[in-house]
Amino acid sequence: MKQPKPNFYNLAWRWHFYAGLFVAPFMVMLALTGIIYLFKPQLDPLMYGSLLNVPAAHHKVSADDLLKRVKEAYPQGRIKQYLPPVNAERSAQFVVINEGHELNVFIDPYHGDILGEQDAKKNLQAVARSIHGELMIGTVGDRLVELAAGWGVVLVVSGVFLWWPRGQSAGILWPRLNSRGRVLWRDLHAVTGFWGAALLLVMLLSGMTWTGFWGKQYADLWNRFPVAMWNDVPKSDVEARSLNSVTRQTVPWAMENTPMPMSGDHAEHMAHTSTQAGPAAPTISLQDVQNIAVQRKVEPGYSITFPTTASGVFTIALFADDPRNDATLHVDQYTGNVLADVRWQHYSNVARATEVGVMLHEGKMFGPFNQIIVLLICLMILLSAVSGVVIWWKRRPQGKFGVPPLRHDLPKWKAAMVIMLGLAVMFPLVGASLVVVWVLDRVLLSRLSRQTESTSASS
Template identity: 65%
Template sequence: MRESTSFYNLAWRWHFYAGLFVIPFMILLSVTGIIYLFKPQLDTWMYADLMQVPVAEQRLSADQQLAILREAYPQVVVSKYLPPAAQDRSAQFVINQDGQELNLFVDPYSGSLLGSQDALWNLQAVVRKLHGDLLIGTVGDRLIELAAGWGIVLVVSGLYLWWPRGSSGAGVLWPRLSARGRLWWRDLHAVTGFWGSALLLFMLLTGMTWTGYWGAQFAGAWNHFPAAMWDDVPKSGQLTGSLNSSSQQTVAWAVEVTPLPASDPHAAHHGHAVHQPAAVSTNLLQHVVDSAAERGVQPGYSISLPQGEQGVYTVALFADDPRNDATLHFDQYSGAVLADVRWKDYGPVAKTVETGVMLHEGKLFGLANQLLMAAVCLLIIFSSVSGLVLWWKRRPAGRFGVPPLRHDLPRWKTAIGVMMVLGVIFPLVGASLLLVFVLDWLLSRFRQLRPSTRPLA
């Protein structure tokens, strides 16, 4: 019985230490999430001089705009072109100048260069990188994934532990108005956690699909497209997801694991260019823009320019309504369409995930969606802070320990089982759970052995 209680005491400590680990990440993700939710409004307000232009009668072609840019910046590498999303919006090029990535804005009517912006260190790029990898790359991504995974474990096990089983839901379904001090904080934490648990799980699960380890495995398992779509297309050996980065989303999650085609320098001799206009070779960027319009791609897309001899033009629309998603690859020599992937090609899981991601980012239903997700972020912040206060008030006097084990041990045993099952589903959580178990066990053994050590007389 003593060994059993000792094990559950150990697991109880995991539960609290995991909560303390998760809280800073939940607050950071919520704050950065609120900022990114309102990216359209903030960008329009902060960069109006770069993004808005007076409407004129005649618009320059994409190739004319590119020629003006190259004349002004002859040494730069151009990686992306974003056609104007509306009549009164500027066009945008992404360039690399002396190792610095810049967003360069162009008036599509006059050809005037409106100004530039650091592509990696503007507000939204920094917020997105903080949200995705803490600005430290793969290590940060794994920490975010670990925190999100433990967040799911804590929500599910917490729901089981706190689920009202009696006739009254006081303290769980609603706070007790007479509560004071620690009991007041406990009720606020439990009530907000209970009612917000479904939304919090939604946010955590949809966010997990973008993580570098679990998200990649999940995408590889569920995102499958007919191989025939790429049977007659030369492939580069890379995946389309290589066009994404932690600071910039280019292609949709559903197509990240699809092959990235390669251009064929001899395409014209292979019959691919038979139906292409003669002007393609000299006006290829505008040809890609025209082809996207002809194929019904809605405004707001980007065009990634070819990098290297086998690079392709990639039109990517990561749409607010995922039913409008589009990913098209064009041969850089012939202008031939090598692949065209749309919503109809997505599988059921990909459609579900893409819809969930757009809800997560507050894009699917406009301002109402933004406000709902912002409210969820505020709820997460409040729940995190109240949980921290509750732990501080319940900790053992004078030290950073955990509160005593719950008295309802049978219920806690089931919660431990839930934690272990989720540890299998989310491998980083499971690995960290085993690591903490071993370290905690070794530490407890060390403490037991210390008193028996006596100095020699």
């Protein structure tokens, strides 16, 4: 008699198992590093108060004089970025590339005294952000994090399907706290996952917009600006995403796939330099650029990135806690003309939704309330990951891997199969890995299972 094919409920159970086994370590890592970065506004003043805080005074030193002081202190350094004080009691900051190291140099804006320096890539927040984004191993790490986040979506969808209430509420809508052992852990896992599924999906999807593969395709597909915005300025082949790094966010997500303009008319300005790609030689001052930011009413908290080539531009950028205050301005380094000025009102609806999602993800949209909500989500992720591993360990047969068996007596749900196939198409890395896992499951694990069964039967 021909054995019936396993139905989708059973396959969903196995996919949930595989996803959990792969995703759990990543989810723990993302939750822990996320909590550290979440409280950056509170931790930075506590940890680096001597660098960040200054007594307010009446007269500030000009940006040009501050720049001069920093250049004198780092004669071999290259100034990459300037961050004016956020308020009257904060220091100014320069990002300096010196002897192969990227340094945050803090300076008193009232007296011009250098307060100290910080390795831009090795402080607590930068390390947490780098681990969170790419495991501190570059592109491979980025792809692994993206793959984990994609499988996290599979985990949530399959989990909701598996534990969707079917005439039973206890253990799904609320835990049976009078239970003990595996049943209690199972309830904690199911209830936490069930109520937190929507929030977890928001966190996973908003985080994936920053990934190097899926995030770039998503931006190229949905993030569009009117072509006319760039018609009257010379454009380079460099995109604004080049100003961002895994440890430092300069331009908003909505600007990442926009072209960087070029400074000046080639005939007029390039004649003064040996090549277009030569070193920058601005004829406008840093104070001039800061004045433009003030005149254009860019909110405090913005950065000014210096041009690196003869055709480069100054970029004034604010990646604001409230995306409605976002601003990205590109300024000609020779004339001071503003070549592009992009704000919230220029974003598409998808870009606006994405920016809001990113700020909610980082806990910045509604201040402490947003932080508390994201903290609770991170704790929920930790509880789900730990409880899932405990459930597997407790139900795992002695000496076996514990893959859920292929049963045939459970209800089918064709719509769920369509959803899973949709996820595979939507997230190509997940789709490719699904095929790999399916092949391994069919070829290796099923064979091992049959061998085990035959061994048991013969004994």
